[in-house]
Amino acid sequence: MTKLDETLTMLKDLTDANGIPGHEKEAREVMTKYIEPFADSIETDNLGSLIAKKVGDEQGPKIMIAGHLDEIGFMVTSIDEKGYLSFQPVGGWWEQVMLAQRVTIMTKDGYVPGVIGSKPPHILPAEARKKPVEKKDMFIDIGATSKEEAMEFGVRPGDSVVPVCEFTVMKNEKLLMAKAWDNRIGCAIAIDVLKNLQGVDHPNTVYGVGTIQEEVGLRGARTSANQIQPDIGFGVDVGIAGDTPGVTKKDALAKLGDGPQIVLYDASMIGHKGVRDFVVKVAEENEIPFQYDLMPGGGTDSGAIHLTANGVPALSITIPTRYIHTHAGILHRDDYENTVKLITEVIKKLDKDAVQAITFD
Incomplete structure (x- = not known):
C-alpha cells in the first residue's frame, strides 16, 4: 500500500467525505480544516458555501477561486x-x-x-x-x-x-481514483493556492470558496459570488478526459497528464477572452503545460459567477478526469499540481491594472 504524503492525505480526506447537494456539511468541515491555517478569515453564505479570505492588498481586486463541495x-x-x-x-x-x-x-x-x-x-x-x-x-x-x-x-x-469508493492510489502512482473528484479536486486546488500564497506579496484579495449545490444548478456559486462581489472569477472543476478507448478527438480533446484544461466554451458560459488570454500568457511564461477544451453538454460554477451583479470576467479551469458522474473517477496528480501552480502564478500578477485591462478587453 502506498504511503500517503501530506497532499495525498488531504485528497483522501476530501474525497472520502460524504456530501451530496443540500447536505455538504461533512465535506465543508474537511475543507475548513485544511484551508483555515492559510486564511485570514472564514465565513459562509446563508446556504452553506465556505468562503476563505486571504488578503494581499486590501485595496486590490477581489479574485474568487471556486470549487464545489457537493458530489452527485x-x-x-x-x-x-x-x-x-x-x-x-x-x-x-x-x-x-x-x-x-x-x-x-x-x-x-x-x-x-x-x-x-x-x-x-x-x-x-x-x-x-x-x-x-x-x-x-x-x-x-x-x-x-x-x-x-x-x-x-x-x-x-x-x-x-x-x-462508495475509497480513495485509491493506483499502481501507476500518478493516477488517483476516488469518488467525488467532481469536485473535491477544485476544493483542494483552492486550499493549495492559498497555501502557496503564504508569505507571498500578491496585489489582490483572494477568496478560496467551496460552493454548495453546484450539481443541481450552480446555486452556491450564485450566493457566494453575490456575497463576495469578485472582480475576477475562476471556476475550478473536473473536465472530460478523452484518452480512453472509443473516444475520438471530436468527442473530447484532453489527456490525463497533459495539464489543466482551459475551457473555451461550455453550456453555462463562454470563457472570458481577456481572462483566458491572461492565463495562457502566464502559463507560457512559466512553462506550465495546459490544454484547451470545451464542454457543450456541461457547465461549472463560472456560469453563475460571471452573471453576478453587473458581470464578472470569469474562466473555467478544469482537471481532465475519467469516468465523471460515476462511483469512481481517475485523474492525474501532475494535472492537479500544475493547476495549483498556474492559478498561483496568475494571482501574483492580477493587480488593478491587469484586471482593468482584462475587463475591457
Missing part, C-alpha cells in the same frame, strides 16, 4: 413494507453506471450501508435484458426485512445517499 448522489424518497428504499437522483446520473453499486445512507443515527438493486436479468424476457434498467425500476437494499426495521436503522425519507 441520491435521496431516499420512501421505504416499502419489505424495507427496500426508493430514491431520487440528486445530480446527473446515467442508469448504466448505477446498478449493483454500493452506497451509504446518511441517517440521523449514522451511516447505513446499501446496494442499488433491480429485478435480476435471469427472470426478465429476452427483449428486456437488452435494455438498460431505468432508474424508476431500481431500489436500494439495506438488508432490512421490513419498513419498521429500516426505520429502526434510522432511515427516513429525505436522507442522503452517497456512492
Whole structure:
C-alpha cells in the first residue's frame, strides 16, 4: 500500500467525505480544516458555501477561486413494507453506471450501508435484458426485512445517499481514483493556492470558496459570488478526459497528464477572452503545460459567477478526469499540481491594472 504524503492525505480526506447537494456539511468541515491555517478569515453564505479570505492588498481586486463541495448522489424518497428504499437522483446520473453499486445512507443515527438493486436479468424476457434498467425500476437494499426495521436503522425519507469508493492510489502512482473528484479536486486546488500564497506579496484579495449545490444548478456559486462581489472569477472543476478507448478527438480533446484544461466554451458560459488570454500568457511564461477544451453538454460554477451583479470576467479551469458522474473517477496528480501552480502564478500578477485591462478587453 502506498504511503500517503501530506497532499495525498488531504485528497483522501476530501474525497472520502460524504456530501451530496443540500447536505455538504461533512465535506465543508474537511475543507475548513485544511484551508483555515492559510486564511485570514472564514465565513459562509446563508446556504452553506465556505468562503476563505486571504488578503494581499486590501485595496486590490477581489479574485474568487471556486470549487464545489457537493458530489452527485441520491435521496431516499420512501421505504416499502419489505424495507427496500426508493430514491431520487440528486445530480446527473446515467442508469448504466448505477446498478449493483454500493452506497451509504446518511441517517440521523449514522451511516447505513446499501446496494442499488433491480429485478435480476435471469427472470426478465429476452427483449428486456437488452435494455438498460431505468432508474424508476431500481431500489436500494439495506438488508432490512421490513419498513419498521429500516426505520429502526434510522432511515427516513429525505436522507442522503452517497456512492462508495475509497480513495485509491493506483499502481501507476500518478493516477488517483476516488469518488467525488467532481469536485473535491477544485476544493483542494483552492486550499493549495492559498497555501502557496503564504508569505507571498500578491496585489489582490483572494477568496478560496467551496460552493454548495453546484450539481443541481450552480446555486452556491450564485450566493457566494453575490456575497463576495469578485472582480475576477475562476471556476475550478473536473473536465472530460478523452484518452480512453472509443473516444475520438471530436468527442473530447484532453489527456490525463497533459495539464489543466482551459475551457473555451461550455453550456453555462463562454470563457472570458481577456481572462483566458491572461492565463495562457502566464502559463507560457512559466512553462506550465495546459490544454484547451470545451464542454457543450456541461457547465461549472463560472456560469453563475460571471452573471453576478453587473458581470464578472470569469474562466473555467478544469482537471481532465475519467469516468465523471460515476462511483469512481481517475485523474492525474501532475494535472492537479500544475493547476495549483498556474492559478498561483496568475494571482501574483492580477493587480488593478491587469484586471482593468482584462475587463475591457
